[in-house]
Amino acid sequence: MNSAAAMLPQAADYMRLLPEIVLTVFGMIVMVLDAAAEERRIEKTMGAVALIGALAAVAATFVQAQYPGFAFWNMVEVDSFSVFFHFLVAGVTAVVILTSFEYMKVQQIRAGEYYALILFGAVGMSLMSSAVELVLIFIALEISSISTYVLAGFRRRAAISSESSVKYFLLGSFATAFFLYGVALMFGATGSTSIATIGDVLRSGQIPLLAYAGVALMFVGLGFKVAAAPFHVWTPDVYEGAPSPVVGFMSTAPKAAVFAVLLRIMFEAHAPGRVGLIWAVAALSMTIGNIGALVQDNIKRLLAYSSIAHAGYLLVAFAALPDNGIPAAMFYTASYAAMNVGAFAVVSHFGNAGERYVTLEDYSGLGRRSPLLAATLTIFLLSLIGIPITGGFFAKFYVFSAALQANLVGLVIIGVLNSAVGAYYYLRIIVMMYMREPQQEVPVSPIPMGLGAALTISLAATIYLGVLPGRVLEYASRTATAWSR
Amino acid sequence: MTTALDSMILTLVTFIPLAGALLLLIMPRRDRETRWVALGVSVVAFLASLHLPVHLAYHQAGFQFEINRDWISNPNIHYHMGVDGISVWLVVLTTFLTPLCVLISWKSIHDRVKEFFILLLVLETALIGVFTALDLFLFYFFWEATLIPMALLIGMYGHGRKVYAAVKFFLYTMIASMFMLAAILWLYAKTGTFDFVSVQAAIRSGQVEGFAAAAPWLFLGFFIAFAVKVPLFPFHTWLPDAHVEAPTAGSVLLAGVLLKMGTYGMLRFNLGLFPDQSRSNAWWVMILALIGIIYGALVAMVQPNLKKLIAYSSISHLGFVVLGIFSFTQAGLDGATFVMLAHGVSTGALFMLAGILYERRHTYEIAEFGGLATPMPVYATFFMVVMLASVGLPLLNGFIGEFLVLSGAFGARALYGVLGATGVIWSACYLLWMYQRVFFGKVTHEVNLTLPDLDGRERAALWPTAIVALVMGVAPLIWLNAIDPAVQSALAPFTQLASKVVGR
Numbered sequence: 002m003n004s005a006a007a008m009l010p011q012a013a014d015y016m017r018l019l020p021e022i023v024l025t026v027f028g029m030i031v032m033v034l035d036a037a038a039e040e041r042r043i044e045k046t047m048g049a050v051a052l053i054g055a056l057a058a059v060a061a062t063f064v065q066a067q068y069p070g071f072a073f074w075n076m077v078e079v080d081s082f083s084v085f086f087h088f089l090v091a092g093v094t095a096v097v098i099l100t101s102f103e104y105m106k107v108q109q110i111r112a113g114e115y116y117a118l119i120l121f122g123a124v125g126m127s128l129m130s131s132a133v134e135l136v137l138i139f140i141a142l143e144i145s146s147i148s149t150y151v152l153a154g155f156r157r158r159a160a161i162s163s164e165s166s167v168k169y170f171l172l173g174s175f176a177t178a179f180f181l182y183g184v185a186l187m188f189g190a191t192g193s194t195s196i197a198t199i200g201d202v203l204r205s206g207q208i209p210l211l212a213y214a215g216v217a218l219m220f221v222g223l224g225f226k227v228a229a230a231p232f233h234v235w236t237p238d239v240y241e242g243a244p245s246p247v248v249g250f251m252s253t254a255p256k257a258a259v260f261a262v263l264l265r266i267m268f269e270a271h272a273p274g275r276v277g278l279i280w281a282v283a284a285l286s287m288t289i290g291n292i293g294a295l296v297q298d299n300i301k302r303l304l305a306y307s308s309i310a311h312a313g314y315l316l317v318a319f320a321a322l323p324d325n326g327i328p329a330a331m332f333y334t335a336s337y338a339a340m341n342v343g344a345f346a347v348v349s350h351f352g353n354a355g356e357r358y359v360t361l362e363d364y365s366g367l368g369r370r371s372p373l374l375a376a377t378l379t380i381f382l383l384s385l386i387g388i389p390i391t392g393g394f395f396a397k398f399y400v401f402s403a404a405l406q407a408n409l410v411g412l413v414i415i416g417v418l419n420s421a422v423g424a425y426y427y428l429r430i431i432v433m434m435y436m437r438e439p440q441q442e443v444p445v446s447p448i449p450m451g452l453g454a455a456l457t458i459s460l461a462a463t464i465y466l467g468v469l470p471g472r473v474l475e476y477a478s479r480t481a482t483a484w485s486r
Numbered sequence: 487m488t489t490a491l492d493s494m495i496l497t498l499v500t501f502i503p504l505a506g507a508l509l510l511l512i513m514p515r516r517d518r519e520t521r522w523v524a525l526g527v528s529v530v531a532f533l534a535s536l537h538l539p540v541h542l543a544y545h546q547a548g549f550q551f552e553i554n555r556d557w558i559s560n561p562n563i564h565y566h567m568g569v570d571g572i573s574v575w576l577v578v579l580t581t582f583l584t585p586l587c588v589l590i591s592w593k594s595i596h597d598r599v600k601e602f603f604i605l606l607l608v609l610e611t612a613l614i615g616v617f618t619a620l621d622l623f624l625f626y627f628f629w630e631a632t633l634i635p636m637a638l639l640i641g642m643y644g645h646g647r648k649v650y651a652a653v654k655f656f657l658y659t660m661i662a663s664m665f666m667l668a669a670i671l672w673l674y675a676k677t678g679t680f681d682f683v684s685v686q687a688a689i690r691s692g693q694v695e696g697f698a699a700a701a702p703w704l705f706l707g708f709f710i711a712f713a714v715k716v717p718l719f720p721f722h723t724w725l726p727d728a729h730v731e732a733p734t735a736g737s738v739l740l741a742g743v744l745l746k747m748g749t750y751g752m753l754r755f756n757l758g759l760f761p762d763q764s765r766s767n768a769w770w771v772m773i774l775a776l777i778g779i780i781y782g783a784l785v786a787m788v789q790p791n792l793k794k795l796i797a798y799s800s801i802s803h804l805g806f807v808v809l810g811i812f813s814f815t816q817a818g819l820d821g822a823t824f825v826m827l828a829h830g831v832s833t834g835a836l837f838m839l840a841g842i843l844y845e846r847r848h849t850y851e852i853a854e855f856g857g858l859a860t861p862m863p864v865y866a867t868f869f870m871v872v873m874l875a876s877v878g879l880p881l882l883n884g885f886i887g888e889f890l891v892l893s894g895a896f897g898a899r900a901l902y903g904v905l906g907a908t909g910v911i912w913s914a915c916y917l918l919w920m921y922q923r924v925f926f927g928k929v930t931h932e933v934n935l936t937l938p939d940l941d942g943r944e945r946a947a948l949w950p951t952a953i954v955a956l957v958m959g960v961a962p963l964i965w966l967n968a969i970d971p972a973v974q975s976a977l978a979p980f981t982q983l984a985s986k987v988v989g990r
Binding site (some may be wrong): 369383388390402405420428436 | 648
């Protein structure tokens with residue numbers, strides 16, 4: 002038939018990839034600008050270009066949403082699921098860029114590469130959520146990972162940042178190798194790398210033993226990326242060393258993307274052995290993360306352990322039934338992104354030049370010195386605890402009720418007990434800010450516009466998800482309906 | 487009255503303080519204006535709340551001034567509020583005490599004034615919300631929402647080991663309320679609604695699958711959250727710490743209103759949703775209440791610290807409330823509700839008086855005082871009236887409630903009544919003894935001779951409590967007329983139960 006025409010991508014195919022294309026183009030513009038002009042002068046311009054790129058990507062997700070369906074020979078699928086994550090990744094990217102304006106100046110970081118890498122990383126993350134073919138997923142994963150490896154080492158004057166970058170790179174590439182191995186085994190077991198086909202094969206007949214091994218190995222790779230125990234060991238060191246806005250970025254956007262991949266593999270591909278595997282990893286992550294966080298004195302390490310714990314809460318949804326597990330996981334990802342990116346925005350502003358002020362002790366008396374900043378951080382922390390009218394509450398609520406409906410009572414009990422433990426260390430920060438007098442004079446500079454905008458957006462998102470979670474959840478539920486067909 | 491106002495009034499009363507807090511947030515940081523705005527807002531909230539008892543249909547049980555709107559579709563949460571004859575007075579108690587808190591904090595809070603009044607007003611909204619919410623989720627939300635401003639008030643404006651006290655308070659109540667959340671979620675999973683009235687109806691009609699097996703646990707889930715808040719022995723250890731370290735206004739609201747959240751919760755939810763379990767668990771609950779009454783009183787007696795003494799007396803008085811609730815008699819429940827209100831007024835006033843003393847001397851140690859009646863006669867008089875109200879002198883508000891509770895407890899089991907009655911004697915002992923040590927005798931410390939008596943602002947804060955204490959004692963029917971039908975309907979399942987037992 003019209004084989005030549007079938008080999009060429011249609012115009013709609015490009016529309017389905019529009020956010021990725023937009024991000025790439027803007028990333029390249031930033032790089033060209035960087036090379037063409039003298040660095041210091043156009044730093045702000047490059048930041049503005051990157052911001053416009055991220056916002057354009059947000060807009061592009063709305064265009065993309067008009068073209069649901071497969072693209073590029075069934076390698077990419079645009080559905081409500083992928084649109085959800087595209088929006089999330091692009092939104093987080095915009096907020097992180099807003100946070101970075103000030104940071105670039107204070108830390109004297111070369112802005113060109115930084116912004117370009119963030120945009121390129123966002124390309125990989127976006128692609129991960131719409132890729133429905135394991136090899137393409139792997140490529141997207143690498144795009145996103147390599148960008149974040151480099152970004153982690155951007156505080157070139159600090160040895161700890163290089164350590165963070167190298168550690169992340171070595172362990173991370175090791176983990177992706179696991180993922181690739183898992184993909185190979187999956188191909189051996191089912192004869193395909195397309196998630197839909199794998200799902201059909203695994204649903205239809207005998208499940209080959211190799212498929213279990215494939216799922217386990219893929220999970221090792223992905224579990225590393227989301228910092229789930231027992232693959233979490235890198236997290237505190239990397240988070241401590243990496244620049245704070247980058248930590249805000251890499252603890253939310255790539256994680257969201259990897260969770261998207263996990264959702265596809267676990268539910269759309271009907272991964273065998275799902276419940277048992279997830280049960281163990283989720284319970285372990287929650288417990289290790291929370292207990293580890295109890296004894297931290299550095300706020301970045303504390304938030305690193307907290308992110309391990311939150312990966313655990315999120316994974317609980319993966320053990321539930323698809324009907325309510327998938328929306329619960331998606332909702333959790335979104336609200337976690339909102340509150341965590343906000344928390345790190347505060348940390349990066351407060352850290353000041355060279356990230357000098359990152360211990361809990363430094364936060365003492367912040368409520369007096371900068372009431373606005375302290376109040377904002379308090380709301381993010383309350384959301385991380387899971388207090389009502391913040392997104393964090395409904396996130397936990399949906400996850401645990403999904404698990405209860407799948408009769409995972411034990412896991413829910415572990416989760417609830419962990420939330421109680423978690424309350425303690427988040428509270429410690431609040432106590433520090435409001436109830437302790439500062440030991441030394443830690444300067445707090447006024448909040449610049451970019452950061453103010455970033456905080457406003459993440460605060461608004463956190464509260465919105467806590468007061469009117471219905472619409473987001475309803476949108477997320479469409480995926481479950483679509484996949485169960 | 488117009489129906490439009492009737493359906494909006496609860497929303498108004500609940501959120502006027504929050505609106506005031508937002509107003510303060512955007513206002514410039516000027517202490518004087520901040521105080522006046524806080525006072526104005528809280529007075530407006532009080533006046534608005536007076537609409538409720540004035541227009542309440544007294545002889546009608548059930549909830550009134552209801553508003554029921556969809557809030558979130560999944561989970562099925564409604565914005566459902568309403569009051570009956572019990573909660574209406576608790577709302578008014580809250581709005582009555584808050585302006586007094588503002589007055590009493592006028593001078594004693596001079597650092598971070600803006601934050602203080604914002605927290606106070608946010609706390610008021612949350613407290614009113616607890617008493618008006620009829621959706622279990624909304625209730626839980628307000629319940630948790632009280633925690634943060636209260637903990638911050640203690641931790642930021644308290645003294646001594648304030649951080650320890652704040653964190654202990656937060657963790658105790660937060661962990662306890664998780665059990666309640668678990669129970670609420672179970673009910674939601676089985677009934678598909680958070681609406682209190684619907685859940686209650688579903689349970690009463692026996693449609694809830696698996697309820698019989700789960701009910702004992704559900705009862706406990708709610709009960710633990712409430713028992714910690716009351717606090718019932720042996721969950722009381724956070725209370726003395728929190729009270730001693732809290733600023734005066736914090737103590738007033740803590741003792742005056744926050745503790746009643748626990749007893750109100752027992753009345754509304756434990757009795758309302760789980761009548762069978764309430765009955766079968768009543769024996770040990772009443773024993774714990776009796777232990778609380780006697781233990782609280784005995785410990786209060788030996789306290790060298792004025793504020794701690796009042797704190798332990800609260801444990802003792804709240805024991806009466808629990809005793810009354812779990813007697814399942816009309817008199818017991820009427821009395822319990824009345825004690826809640828009376829204790830709110832008189833203990834609130836006691837804490838204000840203790841705070842006034844602290845402002846002058848920066849100590850609560852009873853040994854530091856003595857003979858204060860000489861330099862501060864007006865203060866001593868107020869203290870006398872309020873103290874006697876707390877003791878339970880007839881014609882003052884403490885007497886009515888305790889009398890009703892005890893007669894209810896006698897009705898349930900005579901021994902409980904007898905033991906409970908000793909609590910009245912104990913409270914006379916420790917309060918009168920304390921009064922003697924503080925006010926009578928010679929002035930032992932030179933510095934006490936120069937203490938100024940109450941100024942106008944302090945009198946303005948104390949007069950209302952003294953008047954209300956007297957009116958409540960002389961004309962309790964104003965209150966009981968509203969409480970009675972509500973209690974009757976709360977007791978309906980119990981009387982049915984009894985007739986069932988007798989009938990067989």
